Amino acid sequence: MAEAEGTHGRIILVAMDGSKHSKHAFEFSTIMSGDPMMARQLLKQEEQKIKQIFDSIDTMAKSRNVKHHLLRLDGKPGHAIVKEAEKQGATLVVTGSHGTGIVRRTLIGSTSDFIIHHSHVPVLVCKHEDEHHKLK
Numbered sequence: 001m002a003e004a005e006g007t008h009g010r011i012i013l014v015a016m017d018g019s020k021h022s023k024h025a026f027e028f029s030t031i032m033s034g035d036p037m038m039a040r041q042l043l044k045q046e047e048q049k050i051k052q053i054f055d056s057i058d059t060m061a062k063s064r065n066v067k068h069h070l071l072r073l074d075g076k077p078g079h080a081i082v083k084e085a086e087k088q089g090a091t092l093v094v095t096g097s098h099g100t101g102i103v104r105r106t107l108i109g110s111t112s113d114f115i116i117h118h119s120h121v122p123v124l125v126c127k128h129e130d131e132h133h134k135l136k
Contacts, residue, residue: 054070057070071084078112078113085121086120092124093119094123095115096128097127
């Protein structure tokens, strides 16, 4: 855990576990505690990344002649996906899996595990072949 006094007397606590994700969170927090223009620039970059992801998905769906619409869900991913599946009247939920280890899954949970246990319709979890080795 890292604790640093930010600008304007703010105290920021950043939970650190040594992962690349926690290092990114630390870097982000130091930017957020500094120049507000930097924070706006970071948010703009994230929006651009989201647009690129949506464009990529849109291209894949159109190339396979799949009728689709893209939604940006807020909140915890598992909760949002289950809620949206119910709202849309889905008959199947398909999700990927990052292949996190048992300790990490136990501590922070798994989106796919949440969906499996809370969905009212069947769930198909697709594991990528590059992640399969993590389960052994």
